[in-house]
Every structure is written in structure tokens, then in C-alpha cells.
Amino acid sequence: xxxxxxxxxxxxxxxxxxxxxxxxxxxxxxxxxxxxxxxxxxxxxxxxxxxxxxxxxxxxxxxxxxxxxxxxxxxxxxxxxxxxxx
Amino acid sequence: xxxxxxxxxxxxxxxxxxxxxxxxxxxxxxxxxxxxxxxxxxxxxxxxxxxxxxxxxxxxxxxxxxxxxxxxxxxxxxxxxxxxxxxxxxxxxxxxxxxxxxxxxxxxxxxxxxxxxxxxxxxxxxxxxxxxxxxxxxxxxxxxxxxxxxxxxxxxxxxxxxxxxxxxxxxxxxxxxxxxxxxxxxxxxxxxxxxxxxxxxxxxxxxxxxxxxxxxxxxxxxxxxxxxxxxxxxxxxxxxxxxxxxxxxxxxxxxxxxxxxxxxxxxxxxxxxxxxxxxxxxxxxxxxxxxxxxxxxxxxxxxxxxxxxxxxxxxxxxxxxxxxxxxxxxxxxxxxxxxxxxxxxxxxxxxxxxxxxxxxxxxxxxxxxxxxxxxxxxxxxxxxxxxxxxxxxxxxxxxxxxxxxxxxxxxxxxxxxxxxxxxxxxxxxxxxxxxxxxxxxxxxxxxxxxxxxxxxxxxxxxxxxxxxxxxxxxxxxxxxxxxxxxxxxxxxxxxxxxxxxxxxxxxxxxxxxxxxxxxxxxxxxxxxxxxxxxxxxxxxxxxxxxxxxxxxxxxxxxxxxxxxxxxxxxxxxxxxxxxxxxxxxxxxxxxxxxxxxxxxxxxxxxxxxxxxxxxxxxxxxxxxxxxxxxxxxxxxxxxxxxxxxxxxxxxxxxxxxxxxxxxxxxxxxxxxxxxxx
Numbered sequence: 001x002x003x004x005x006x007x008x009x010x011x012x013x014x015x016x017x018x019x020x021x022x023x024x025x026x027x028x029x030x031x032x033x034x035x036x037x038x039x040x041x042x043x044x045x046x047x048x049x050x051x052x053x054x055x056x057x058x059x060x061x062x063x064x065x066x067x068x069x070x071x072x073x074x075x076x077x078x079x080x081x082x083x084x085x086x
Numbered sequence: 087x088x089x090x091x092x093x094x095x096x097x098x099x100x101x102x103x104x105x106x107x108x109x110x111x112x113x114x115x116x117x118x119x120x121x122x123x124x125x126x127x128x129x130x131x132x133x134x135x136x137x138x139x140x141x142x143x144x145x146x147x148x149x150x151x152x153x154x155x156x157x158x159x160x161x162x163x164x165x166x167x168x169x170x171x172x173x174x175x176x177x178x179x180x181x182x183x184x185x186x187x188x189x190x191x192x193x194x195x196x197x198x199x200x201x202x203x204x205x206x207x208x209x210x211x212x213x214x215x216x217x218x219x220x221x222x223x224x225x226x227x228x229x230x231x232x233x234x235x236x237x238x239x240x241x242x243x244x245x246x247x248x249x250x251x252x253x254x255x256x257x258x259x260x261x262x263x264x265x266x267x268x269x270x271x272x273x274x275x276x277x278x279x280x281x282x283x284x285x286x287x288x289x290x291x292x293x294x295x296x297x298x299x300x301x302x303x304x305x306x307x308x309x310x311x312x313x314x315x316x317x318x319x320x321x322x323x324x325x326x327x328x329x330x331x332x333x334x335x336x337x338x339x340x341x342x343x344x345x346x347x348x349x350x351x352x353x354x355x356x357x358x359x360x361x362x363x364x365x366x367x368x369x370x371x372x373x374x375x376x377x378x379x380x381x382x383x384x385x386x387x388x389x390x391x392x393x394x395x396x397x398x399x400x401x402x403x404x405x406x407x408x409x410x411x412x413x414x415x416x417x418x419x420x421x422x423x424x425x426x427x428x429x430x431x432x433x434x435x436x437x438x439x440x441x442x443x444x445x446x447x448x449x450x451x452x453x454x455x456x457x458x459x460x461x462x463x464x465x466x467x468x469x470x471x472x473x474x475x476x477x478x479x480x481x482x483x484x485x486x487x488x489x490x491x492x493x494x495x496x497x498x499x500x501x502x503x504x505x506x507x508x509x510x511x512x513x514x515x516x517x518x519x520x521x522x523x524x525x526x527x528x529x530x531x532x533x534x535x536x537x538x539x540x541x542x543x544x545x546x547x548x549x550x551x552x553x554x555x556x557x558x559x560x561x562x563x564x565x566x567x568x569x570x571x572x573x574x575x576x577x578x579x580x581x582x583x584x585x586x587x588x589x590x591x592x593x594x595x596x597x598x599x600x601x602x603x604x605x606x607x608x609x610x611x612x613x614x615x616x617x618x619x620x621x622x623x624x625x626x627x628x629x630x631x632x633x634x635x636x637x638x639x640x641x642x643x644x645x646x647x648x649x650x651x652x653x654x655x656x657x658x659x660x661x662x663x664x665x666x667x668x669x670x671x672x673x674x675x676x677x678x679x680x681x682x683x684x685x686x687x688x689x690x691x692x693x694x695x696x697x698x699x700x701x702x703x704x705x706x707x708x709x710x711x712x713x714x715x716x717x718x719x720x721x722x723x724x725x726x727x728x729x730x731x732x733x734x735x736x737x738x739x740x741x742x743x744x745x746x747x748x749x750x751x752x753x754x755x756x757x758x759x760x761x762x763x
Contacts, residue, residue: 035301040165041172042366044300053159066298070355076160078354078568079588 045073092132099125106196106391113386116462119195120380123203123458127451130207135215135447142646142654143219145439150759152226153435162226162434167441174432174449176366178214178424179373181260181559182417182631183457185523188530189624190414191464191472192402196391197411198461205412205419206454209661213635214424215446216642216658221429222436223753229429229638235752236644237735244731245637249426250573251723252630254601256423257346257566258608259627260559262619265338265609266522267552272331273318273513273545275338277553278560279331280314281361282345288360304363311364315553319545322513335613342563343606349564350571350598358564365558372554376459379534389465389472394497401477401496402521403621404683409672413628418457420665422634424450425641438761463530470500471508475526478617479519489518512548521620524555570601611713622686622717625676629721632669633728636662640735647742648751666732673721686721690714 039046047069054061064072102122105114139145156162165173190198220236221227227235230249234242268274284307291303321327333341349357398406403414417423428446436442464472470493474482482489486502493500509517512532517525528551535547572588574597579586585593612619639662646655679685682692690711697707741747 037166037169037172039301040169041176041370042304042363043173043176044304044363045298047298049163050159053157053163057157057159067293070293070298070300072160074355074359078359 043077045070092129095125095128099129106199109391113388114391115384115386116380116466117384119199119387119458119462119465120384123199123455126203126207127455130211131448131451134207135211135443137654138212138215138219138447138657139440139443142649142651142657143216143223144649145219145442147438147440148759149439150757151222151436151439152433152754153437154759154761155757156225156434161431164437165435167437167444170432170435170437170441171445171449171452172370173435174427174445175452176370177427177431178421178449179369179453179456180417180562181263181524181555182421182423183453184460184527184555185263186414186416186418186628187457187461188464188523188527189402189476189620190411191389191461192393192400192476193396193407193411194390194392195387195461195465197396197407198415199458201412201415202418202454202457202461205415205661206450209635209639209665210420210424210454211447211450212657212661213420213422213638213642214428214450215442216645217425217638218428218433218436218442218446220641220645221433222439222442225754226434227429229425229641232429232645232752233637233641233731236641236648237731237738241637241640241731241734244727244734246573246577248630248634248637248724248727248731250570251720251727252422252627252634253566253570253573254604255608255623255627255630255720257563257570257605258612259620259623261339261342261346261563261605261609262612262623263522263524264342264556264559264563265335265613266520266620267524267528267556268333268338269335270332270516271514271552272328273322273549274552274556275331275333276321276327277314277318277549278556280317281311281364281557281560282357284310284314285357285360285364288363289356292360293355300363303360304367307360307364308367311368311553315546315550318549319513336610339606339609339613342560343602343609345560346563346567346605347598347602350567350602351594354568358568361557361561361564365561368554369558372551373456375535376463376531377455379538380459380462383534383537385462385466385534385537387462387465388467389469393469398681398684401473401481403624404681405625405672405675409668409675410625412668413625413632413672415457416628416631418454418460420632420635420661421453422631422636422638424453425634425638438759460527463527463534466533467526467530468498468500468504470498471504471529472526473498474500474505475517475520475529476523477519478521478621480616482519486516486518511544513545514548523620524552528552528555567598567601567605570604571597574600615710615713625672626717626720629669629673629676630724632665633724636665636669636728637731639665640731644735644738645751647739648749648753650749652743662732666728669728670725673725676721677718686714686718690718 036046036049047066050069051063054063098121102118102125105118106122151164153162153164157164187198187202217229220232224232230242230245233245268278288303288307291306292298292300296302321331396407398404403410432445436445473493473496474489483492486505489505490500490502505518508529509515512529517529528548531551532544532547536544571594575586575588575593578593578597584590585597587593608623612623615622639658642658643655643662646658675684677686680688682689693702693707693710693714696702697704738747742749
């Protein structure tokens with residue numbers, strides 16, 4: 001869930017810190033969510049989201065390197081032959 | 087209060103249609119086209135899609151989706167619905183909804199617009215939505231699997247054959263559009279040629295040098311693409327480089343065939359995946375830009391609402407308004423191809439069942455809106471200019487002066503100077519007879535963009551539009567070739583097991599070569615055709631696409647039947663009946679019409695007579711005759727497949743309705759979601 005991670009990060013930022021750092025954290029959260037949305041729309045791989053998924057659902061499994069994850073992604077996106085429309 | 091808002095939306099939509107229909111003699115603003123379309127979409131989404139979502143299928147957010155149950159962080163991923171809306175839209179949209187309306191504009195803007203809007207709300211969006219629901223409730227099964235399991239194995243097999251045949255014709259006709267846009271155009275060819283090294287660079291970057299850094303690589307790719315676009319201008323005027331990038335139609339065709347083969351054989355990360363990203367950026371960016379510009383400029387429509395060509399004498403393509411306006415529009419109203427995406431990646435990403443309404447039905451409404459904007463872009467051109475670009479040179483009379491004369495004969499005016507000036511302004515040697523829709527769409531878009539952002543950039547915008555169309559058509563060509571290869575490998579695996587191993591190199595090379603040879607043959611045939619090829623191939627493509635939609639609607643009808651809500655069967659039977667009428671009439675006319683401009687067999691007879699009279703060289707003539715017969719055979723094959731699928735589905739429906747057969751649905755059992763409300 002691209003949106004939820006950003007939100008979680010927002011709430012974990014220092015709530016009683018100086019105003020500017022709160023603003024910076026808020027902006028960083030927005031940028032992160034925007035990037036995730038863009039990745040989702042264009043179908044690009046999302047390494048961070050995959051790590052999050054592993055942490056939540058399969059904490060016992062080894063964590064893949066970015067290169068290994070990219071292999072997995074290519075296989076699931078193009079392995080069966082995804083078409084683009086006319 | 088809410089009721090009031092919906093009444094206002096309905097009234098605005100009705101006013102839009104009234105303005106379009108009643109305007110006579112004066113030009114209408116594109117604003118009315120947009121108001122009519124958007125008003126209709128909103129009403130249809132709010133009221134009609136709700137019937138499908140609630141009353142027929144009972145979409146329920148308490149029911150866990152495949153994305154939730156099989157979440158693997160890769161292809162099964164619960165995705166925010168607006169993100170998935172964008173993702174689904176990017177996967178279904180392509181060149182079809184842009185080019186179909188431009189070609190159909192030969193009948194005037196009204197018939198095309200009515201079908202784009204009415205066809206989508208009652209047909210196209212219904213098809214996409216129901217197939218998405220069906221697949222989502224069956225763990226993400228494909229259309230072919232659903233046809234096999236829900237109807238019968240024969241229907242499943244027929245659907246596979248239909249998909250493969252459509253793929254071949256689709257790739258040929260789209261490649262032909264690119265050839266017609268790039269031949270004798272050094273600027274366009276240079277820009278598109280540059281995308282290959284750019285994609286290779288991106289591929290090595292994200293796979294070898296900086297594994298996984300896709301974002302940075304793509305950003306660099308987009309910047310380089312911009313440089314290639316601007317650089318094209320200098321190539322076009324350079325006495326050394328311009329001849330190097332000025333290629334004839336057949337040369338570009340063979341290059342595309344070679345490219346398709348290489349892209350299918352190479353590992354995906356090298357060429358195919360990076361190009362996929364580039365074309366997705368371009369697609370989304372340009373569609374947004376086009377929408378904003380049309381709304382900003384709200385140009386007057388110069389094309390008449392109806393032209394005399396509705397009687398079937400049209401020079402862009404042959405055939406009367408019925409059935410050919412509906413065949414030509416193709417993807418903007420109903421596209422069978424979408425059922426492959428709606429039963430492919432998308433159903434595995436839907437987070438909650440009710441999201442499917444926005445994604446399936448809403449995504450297709452968006453696609454239709456793109457088609458409406460393409461119609462605007464064509465309709466803002468002077469009708470004389472529109473015909474000078476879209477009619478084959480042979481039909482125009484060969485020269486600019488003759489073309490002006492021919493077009494005057496049709497009742498529109500254009501001067502040779504006007505065409506020359508326009509070609510110079512967009513940085514081309516000539517625009518006469520550049521068939522295929524892409525160049526006239528690019529002129530329309532460039533006129534719009536430069537109207538909004540400054541007149542002096544016309545040439546840059548024109549080549550931007552050409553690059554955008556060519557780029558994502560080529561992405562369809564390379565991914566399509568790969569999909570065709572997988573299908574052939576699966577089929578071949580039944581004959582000889584090693585052929586079915588998707589990573590065995592001899593099998594990859596053999597099946598890729600077969601697929602490329604298939605569409606390549608039709609492409610070369612189109613390029614060598616003196617009437618430009620679009621004339622005969624685009625209707626074949628439209629027919630095949632609408633026939634696949636008929637297959638999808640047969641599956642949809644079966645799905646509704648199996649919910650037990652038989653009083654809603656008309657929701658899919660209505661568009662199915664219409665599509666069958668349109669496509670069977672069109673294929674019949676394409677094969678058997680006595681008019682040589684329309685019927686393949688009549689054209690073959692005409693060529694035979696001309697060989698007899700010595701007016702045409704026997705070698706060329708025999709090739710034309712063979713191609714006519716091949717096209718006729720293909721149209722007959724399409725008819726046969728669809729009649730068989732509809733027939734065998736209808737048999738199932740009757741058996742179930744008469745209770746001679748239980749309505750067993752293969753829906754996955756209900757599992758309660760773990761998500762909080």
C-alpha cells in the first residue's frame with residue numbers, strides 16, 4: 001500500500017521538534033508518497049515496498065539485494081508476456 | 087442537494103449534445119464536445135456502472151481480493167485505487183483511440199463522437215469492468231481461461247486463436263502507421279532511432295552499472311529523449327546527416343521488422359523494459375497535456391458535423407457510415423484488447439472489490455475521453471488540409487496542384503501554397519498523402535499546443551507528437567511480438583515439448599521469427615500498396631478488435647448468467663448484439679462487396695482484368711491478387727471464429743436457462759478481508 005507507509009513515517013517524525021524540522025519531515029513524506037504513486041502508475045519496481053512486505057509477512061526469509069529484487073521484478077512483470085494495448 | 091447537482095450535470099450534457107446536433111452553417115466550439123462527453127460519462131458512471139457493481143455482481147469490500155490473499159509484494163500487490171487507475175489506464179491506452187477517430191473524421195465529427203461516447207458507456211466500459219470483476223473473483227484468471235472454464239473448452243481454444251490472429255494484424259497496422267509517419271522525414275526518423283541507444287543505455291544502467299536504480303535511469307532517459315527531439319531539427323537541415331536519415335517506406339518497414347525480432351530475442355532488461363518506461367511517461371504526460379490544452383484553447387471545430395462521404399465514397403477509407411464508422415473508431419469506444427489487460431495484471435492489484443468500478447469502468451471512460459480529444463484535434467484542421475494529409479497520394483492525383491483540384495471537387499478548399507507552407511512550418515518536405523492518421527493528428531496537436539504556448543514552436547510540437555505516437559506504437563510492437571512468441575511457444579509445446587520451454591534459445595529464435603514474419607508480411611504488403619495500405623488494413627484491424635470484444639462480452643454474459651440475475655442479461659447482450667451486427671456486416675462487405683474499393687475479392691477481379699488489358703504488370707498484379715485473397719480469407723476466419731464462439735456460448739446459456747445444466751460458477755470462495763473498514 002503505497003500511501004500507508006508514507007503516513008506511518010509521518011507519524012513517527014518527532015512531533016515536538018522545532019517547527020521547521022516538522023515541515024521538512026512532512027515534505028519528505030509527501031515526496032516519498034508521490035514517488036511511490038509514480039512508480040505504481042508507471043509499473044516501476046518498488047524495492048522499499050517489497051522490503052516492507054517481507055518484513056511484515058515473511059520476516060524469516062532472506063532479504064534480496066536491489067539487483068536480486070530487480071531480477072524477481074522482471075520475471076513477474078515480463079515472464080508471462082504482458083502486452084500493451086493498441 | 088445531491089440530486090440537484092446530478093440534474094445540472096445531466097442538463098449540461100444534454101445542452102452539449104444539442105449544440106453539436108443543431109449547429110448548422112457556423113463553427114461550434116470544441117467546448118461543447120467536451121461538455122457533452124464529460125456530462126454523459128459522469129451520469130453513466132454514477133448510475134449505470136452502479137447497476138453492474140451492486141445489482142448484478144454485488145461488489146463487497148468485506149470480500150478479500152486476490153491482491154490481499156496472494157500478496158507477494160510483486161505481481162499480487164494491494165494498490166491504492168487512484169494509482170491503479172493510472173496504471174490500468176496506461177496499460178490499456180495506446181495509438182488506437184488516437185488514430186481511429188482521426189480516420190473516422192472523414193464522415194464529419196458528429197458520427198464518430200456519438201459512437202465514442204455512446205459506445206463506451208454501454209459497451210466498452212461495461213466489457214472492461216465485467217471482465218475485471220470476473221478475473222478478480224477467480225484469482226486473476228485470464229480471458230482465455232475464463233472462456234474455457236465458464237463456457238467450454240472449445241470457446242477457450244477459439245478465444246486463443248482470435249487473440250493470436252488479432253495480435254498479428256494489430257502489430258502490422260500499427261507498424262504501418264509508424265512507417266507512414268517517418269518515411270522521408272529525417273527529423274522524425276532521427277528522434278525515433280535515438281530511442282534505441284537511449285533505451286540500451288538505460289537498460290545497462292539499471293541492470294549492470296547501478297542495479298535497481300530505475301528512477302534515475304528513467305529520468306536520464308527522458309532528458310536524452312528531449313535532446314534527441316531538439317537535435318532532430320539540426321539533422322533535418324544538415325546536408326550531410328539529412329540524407330542518412332531520409333529513408334523510404336520499405337526500408338523503414340524492414341528495419342522495424344528487424345527491430346521487432348531483436349527486441350523479442352534480447353533479454354527484456356536491455357531494450358524492452360526501458361522503452362516501456364519511456365513510452366509510459368510520454369503517454370501519460372502527453373494525454374494530460376492534450377487534455378489541458380483542449381480545455382485551455384477551446385478551439386472552434388472547422389470540420390463539418392457530417393460530410394457527404396457517409397454514402398461510402400470516402401477517400402480516406404472505403405465503406406458507408408454504417409458499419410464502417412464503428413469499425414474505424416475501434417479502441418476509443420470498445421476494445422476487445424482491453425479484456426486482456428483487465429484479466430491480466432490489473433485484477434491482481436485491486437485492493438478492495440468496490441475499487442474495480444473506478445478502475446474498470448472509469449479507466450475506460452478516460453480512454454474514451456482521449457478519443458474525443460483526438461477527434462477535436464482532427465476537427466480543428468481545415469477540412470481541405472485534413473483530406474490533403476489523409477488521402478493516399480495516388481488518389482489525390484500525384485502533385486500538390488492536382489491534389490488541390492481533387493479536393494475542390496469534393497467541396498473543400500486548399501491551395502498548394504497552403505500545404506507547402508504548412509509542411510515547411512512543421513519541418514517536413516511534404517505532408518501530402520501521409521496516411522495513417524498520425525501526421526494529421528500531430529498537425530492538429532501541434533496547432534493546439536502552439537496556440538497555447540507560442541506560435542514559433544510549431545515544428546517542435548509536431549515532431550514531439552510524432553515521436554510520442556511512434557514511441558508507444560513501437561512499445562506495442564515489441565511487447566506484442568513477445569506476447570505472440572509466448573503464445574506460439576505454448577502452442578508449439580503441445581507438438582514438441584522443448585518448443586514450449588520459454589527460455590530455450592532455439593525455440594525463442596524460431597517462434598520470434600515466425601511472429602515477426604507474420605506481421606511483417608502484412609506490413610510490407612501495406613507499404614507497397616499504391617493506395618497506402620491503411621485503406622485495407624485498418625478495417626481488418628478494427629474488425630478483429632471488435633470481434634475479440636464480442637468474445638469478451640460472451641464471457642461477460644456467461645458470468646452474469648452464473649450470478650443467477652438473469653433479468654440483467656441485456657447489459658452485455660445489448661452491446662454484443664450491436665457489435666455482432668456491425669462486425670459481421672463489415673467483414674461480409676470487405677469480402678464480398680462488388681465495389682472494388684471496398685470488397686477484397688472485387689478488387690482482385692479488377693486487378694485481373696487490368697492485367698489482361700496490359701494496364702498493370704503481371705508480377706505486381708499477381709501479388710496484389712494474392713494479398714486480396716489473403717485479406718479475404720482472414721476476414722472470413724474472423725467471422726467463423728466469432729460465429730462459433732457466440733454459437734457455443736448461446737448453447738450453454740440456453741441449457742442453463744432451461745435448467746438442463748447447473749449454473750456452476752468457478753468463482754473463488756468468499757474469504758473475509760483482514761483490512762479494517
